[in-house]
Amino acid sequence: MKTSGLRIATRKGLFFSSKKNNWKLGEPSFLGDNCSAVLRHPVSNAIYVALDHGHFGVKLHRSRNDGESFSETATPAYPPHDDDAEPWVDMMGRTIPDSLQLIWCLESGHADQGERIWAGTIPGGLFRSDDGGDSWQLIESLWDDPQRRKWFGGGMDFPGIHSILVHPERPEDITIAVSCGGIWHSDDDGNSWSNIGEGMEAPYTPPDVANDPGIQDVHRLTRCRSYPDQMWLQHHAGIYRSEDAGSHWQQVENVKPSSFGFAVAVHPQNPDTAWFVPEIKDEHRIPADGRVVVNRTDDGGKSFSSFSNGLPGPMAYDLVFRHAFEIDQRGEILAMGSTTGSLWVSEDGGENWQTISNHLPPIYALRFE
């Protein structure tokens, strides 16, 4: 699919940047409202936007007319509270609520599955809609898994599902990632789940649990579309690569200026090419030396090049969140949005960047369409 533009979910509205107009920004939708996730559904062409109204809760809206107007749909809901059930208390001793706090990511199902949508939420819910958002089902097999109770919040107070990967050839094959709760895989359309991901290490936890796959703080998980077993992830403690669909991971060492970050993108046809946005870990979370750079490897992580042409610094403190770094379907265009409202596009593999705006609200999520 040829890219026509970029949908931009921000703290204060949903924006669109048009490629044919040199990425010029159009009038926003939901101006003033907190947009946490956005999806252009490839089957129906509908646009979905998740809102976090704060006082008024989390909502989901849908447009079937190219963003001209939106209407509210159903919202994922957690099962009725059971006073007799043991409360979910995380390893920090915090009680996790059984009510929707945030829709953190939205993904379409396989092209053969109509208008199926997956939603990853905080706290720790995976939901599926088979009717374009008119109704939602909690994936109870995952929610009821006792291992799920090990999950805990990372940057957010409560654990959340931020990455959902549907296998491009096998619709029933789904892999998700949790912060903090590692990687989970289902090969039967979500009826059963396995916690996978040997090889990751969480050095910020006690040594006896540091290698437990079920507590890893994966920041973002992605896979190469043409070679789906080839995956990359940005972890709280570094960069990892898997060549067996996430079962085993090898850490990529010696990445300059840093291997910390939130975002990762992989080329859709070339699994050896991946991009990262390095930040200083971990309490700082700012670019090294105040310079925004994008790192790219073309050899599977053996070496990296840092690109800064068109990006700000020194004295630049843009942070790029996990859903605000995207590559288009052809692997030709990259887009990056920051917490300080900067938006950049690169049309040459990340080597040169064009500024679209330095004055948007904090950017949470980008989607090419």
Place this chain on the structure above:
Amino acid sequence: MAIVNFTQNLKRHVNCPETVSEGTTVAEVLGKVFEQEPFLEGYIVDEQGALRKHMVIFIDGIALKDRAKLSDPIPREDSEIFVMQALSGG
């Protein structure tokens, strides 16, 4: 029975005119309102029926006590319920 009013800020998002509704508790009164405006419910209570953290309800000027189940009684036939934002969060 009670007269129910909603904060102006809510009207930007969802239809919620002043309305008269029946019931002996706040939950019952609002439940009748939500039957007419199904999307309104999720703006005021969460999926467990609890009042949202940064919302507040006054019944004849007295703040709602039971934020979990909204079981506070409606004192009079002409009681007034105000559904408002708390001055917190955002």
